Amino acid sequence: MSHIATLTFSPSLDSATLTAKIYPEGKLRCAAPVFEPGGGGINVARAIQRLGGQVLAIFPAGGPTGQHLTELLQAEGLRVAVESTRDWTRQNLHVLAESTGEQYRFVMPGASLCSEEIHGLRQKVAALPAHSLLVISGSLPPGMDVADLVDFIVFAKQNHLRCVVDSSGPALAAAVAEGGLLLIKPNLSELAELTGLVLDSPQAIITAARSLIAKRASKLVVVSMGPQGALAISADQSVQVVPPPVKKLSTVGAGDSMVGAMCLKLAASASLEEMVRYGVAAGTAATLRHGTQLCDRDETQKLYQQLATGS
Secondary structure: OOOEEEEOOOOEEEEEEEEOOOOOOOOOOEOOOEEEEEOHHHHHHHHHHHOOOOOEEEEEEOHHHHHHHHHHHHHOOOEEEEEEOOOOOEEEEEEEEOOOOEEEEEOOOOOOOOHHHHHHHHHHHHOOOOOOEEEEEOOOOOOOOHHHHHHHHHHHHHOOOEEEEEOOHHHHHHHHHHOOEEEEOOEHHHHHHHHOOOOOOHHHHHHHHHHHHHOOOEEEEEEEOHHHOEEEEOOOOEEEEOOOOOOOOOOOOHHHHHHHHHHHHHHOOOOHHHHHHHHHHHHHHHHOOOOOOOOOHHHHHHHHHHHHHOO
16 A cells, blocks of 8 residues: 645635524624634545545644644544744635535635745645555646646656546646646536537547546546546546436535545555546545535445446
8 A cells, every 4th residue: 555645725714504504794603613624635645544544734824823723633543744934824714604505615825835834835745655646636826837837746756646636727737738747626617628628528528538547637637527537538448427316415525525535545555446436435525414424434335336337
């Protein structure tokens, strides 16, 4: 089993509450907030932990919000490598309006990182054992641009780490242009933008993904397809897994749960089919839970077996 680490450049302390209804000007009386860790790589790490895996979460944190975030992760039993920062870690706010069932998500800009703090994160990456999986997930904060992200990918490859990148927009495009990745997880529109191809059929999706594989952008491509699940593609295989019909309570955390589950299977050298099936099972399991909760291990295993048998 390979070592797994996640790298989150823009973590957050997420607070969730509810109120009767949302309207302008007046005071909105809210319930006591619930605090949870947030940020792409951090949630991937939490999903791996919930699924029974071992993982190290690398991230910057500063101020009382950063301390609270770190304490929450440690309370979950997660191993952390924290780079202390001058700026306070951001705090996001999620509000549920009970009268309508609508959820409002107020996402703040990430805390900026200076060059010394970026260097500190790089040194934590350098300490990882060779051939570890390094999952880089989430947005970039002020003080970082796509060139810094590419530098991290180059540095990781020089240290013989296998990179999984789950991002979007210019960050994903820059990572793909650098290449040498183990896994990327674009959705259909992102894959079309990356390749410039029209994705009007399953074969067109496979062809587009393999054009990236042929350029050595990534060894594996898993395309998120919404209700149609996911299509996993390698140089010589393709497997589509469609999730079973379930009553979704929330889609928050589904993508991070999926990535975490797939990385567990990658670390265990599982087959392409096992990897994507477990990923879809974990992503689906996350939708069965309220708010920002991630996948449950027992529910994920149940769905995994259901997908395997087709029952």
